[in-house]
Amino acid sequence: MPISSNVFVRSTILLLLVGLLALLGIVGTNIWLVERTQVYFNEVIEAREARTAAVDLRTALQDAESGQRGFLLTRNDAYLDPYLAALNRIGPRLTALEKVLIPYPQAAQPMAQLRENIDFKLAEIATTIELARAGQLEEAIAIVDTDDGKAAMDEARVFLDALIAAADRRLTDGATEQRNTATALRWVAVIGGFVVCVVVAGAVWTVLVYTRELAAAQRKVDAANASLEQRVQERTADLGRANEEIQRFAYIVTHDLRAPLVNIMGFTSELETSVEQLDTYMKQQPDDGTEAFAEARLAATEDLPEAVTFIRAATRKMDALINAILKISREGRRQLKAETLNLSEIVEATVASVHHQVTESGGTAEVDVKVPRIVTDRLSLEQILGNLLDNAVKYQEPGRPLMLSVRGRQAAGNRIEIEIEDNGRGIGTSDHERVFELFRRAGSQSQPGEGIGLAHVRTMVRNLGGDITLRSELGVGTTFIITLPRDLRSFLGSQTK
Amino acid sequence: MSNDGKPVTIIMIEDDEGHARLIEKNIRRAGVANQIMPFTNGTDALAFLMGPDGTGLANKGRQLLVLLDLNLPDMTGVDILEKVKNNEHTRRSPVVVLTTTDDQREIQRCYDLGANVYITKPVDYDGFANAIRQLGLFFSVMQVPETD
Secondary structure: OOOOHHHHHHHHHHHHHHHHHHHHHHHHHHHHHHHHHHHHHHHHHHHHHHHHHHHHHHHHHHHHHHHHHHHHHHOOHHHHHHHHHHHHHHHHHHHHHHHHOOOOHHHHHHHHHHHHHHHHHHHHHHHHHHHHHOOOHHHHHHHHHOOHHHHHHHHHHHHHHHHHHHHHHHHHHHHHHHHHHHHHHHHHHHHHHHHHHHHHHHHHHHHHHHHHHHHHHHHHHHHHHHHHHHHHHHHHHHHHHHHHHHHHHHHHHHHHHHHHHHHHHHHHHHHHHHHHHHHHHHHHOOOOOOHHHHHHHHHHHHHHHHHHHHHHHHHHHHHHHHHHHHHHHHHHHOOOOEEEEEHHHHHHHHHHHHHHHHHHOOOEEEEEEOOOEEEEEHHHHHHHHHHHHHHHHHOOOOOOOOEEEEEEEEEOOOEEEEEEEEOOOOOOHHHOOHHHOOOOOOOOOOOOOOOOHHHHHHHHHHHOOOEEEEEEEOOOEEEEEEEEEOEHHHHHHHHHO | OEEOOEEEEEEEEOOOHHHHHHHHHHHHHOOOOOOEEEEOOHHHHHHHHHOOOOOOHHHOOOEEEEEEOOEOOOOEHHHHHHHHHHOOOOOOOOEEEEEOOOOHHHHHHHHHOOOOEEEEOOOOHHHHHHHHHHHHHHHHHOEOOOOO
């Protein structure tokens, strides 16, 4: 099952929330149950204390009564020992019981009754023992016989028995509740643990699935990268082959075009020689007045020489074009030689070569090169600069002194930028790209040229791994911007790779 | 062009008939009157040069000068040059390579194979005519050995 990262994040957060809730539930329930246990435990202790106090009190009362009865029967003081011991115990036990029962207001009234009964009973016992000591046994027995003491004792016993029974119930209940609490605690732990386990298992499963998907995606990306690299290499090789093919094609075409051109030019020359002879002859012939003669003379003296002139001009033009193509195709085949050059020196030397033509019309030329060294092909660089400077001189605005400026500076990406600015006639916006095309020229065709120069320059600049652009405004001037790699070898290296 | 009065035959291997005609005209203008045998393809030219048995023995006693174009329809002039210079009967015959190709490597290769002169055809006709005429003048003074 595919998991998008969004679903993954959401499901993971949900699982974590569920796990957190389960843990909180377990902890909360635990605290609550422990609290409950504490309460039960306290109640059990209270119940035990109450029971002990009640049992002790009951025993003490019975001891006191049995001591009284033994003494009344025997009038032997030894039988009074239990009574005397019980007397000391009854007070504290009663106080203890009262203390235990303080939290139970419903027990206050029976407790008061109990105290009264006990006081009454103890008073009766004390009275009877006094009377018996004084020898008035009859009267003492009479007091016992009234059953008042017995009734009080019975009442106290009933209450104490009920209290003990109640305490016993409380103890049993407490134990049961404790057991229930323990059971509940166990269940909460089991269910909570189960939930946590499920959550952990779910989280682990999600993470595993997601990780596996990530790994698969990573593998795909790696494969894509590898194939991309291979494709780039293939394309580069294709481009290299295509480029070679074009250059070979240009070379072959120019050579094969030359052969027929030699014929045309050769036989045109032969024709010209013949026409000259014919012309001379026709001019010498006296006009016989026929129309045929007049036509033949016109053909020999005007039509034929004119035709030959046009053929010659056309073939010369064609020859120039073929030479231009040949030149550019040769430039592409030339082996570039990378060497360390002083750019500033080369620029100054090139500017010096046109210096005469610049100053002739009162112009100035300035050089400002801030790049000392460049590694590139000297011949190409000289030809590029020379061509551009020649153009600046050739296409200056008539009547305006030429102002030439060549600037060199560092550019981003370990490149060098050379700007060649003139204030010549400029190039119209629509021709900014066209001037770099072969056999294309911009503006008025006032100067001779085949439209090769800039095409040649661009070919050379690109061979050096650079590019050339221009900024120009018609009638204001032109700036050519050449960018070149600082080190030609790095460009050549990246090509052959 | 002579050697002990025996006539030297110029073997002109040139596929372009126009070129052949222009070459012939200009050689004649230089005053060279020797027989010129034109061939327009390499096969026929080799058949003549090597004889019917292909050994080159047929040329015994002949004096030949070969004018060779490199761009031929059926083979390159380099093949012919190689065969001529490797055959013991024809290897002493001067070979003048006259072609449009001005590739440096091609020129070097031709000289390596034993070409005696390499001339690039100038494209403009005046230059072309001039070169051929000078070649004709050169022919008129050069010695051509007899094939053996």
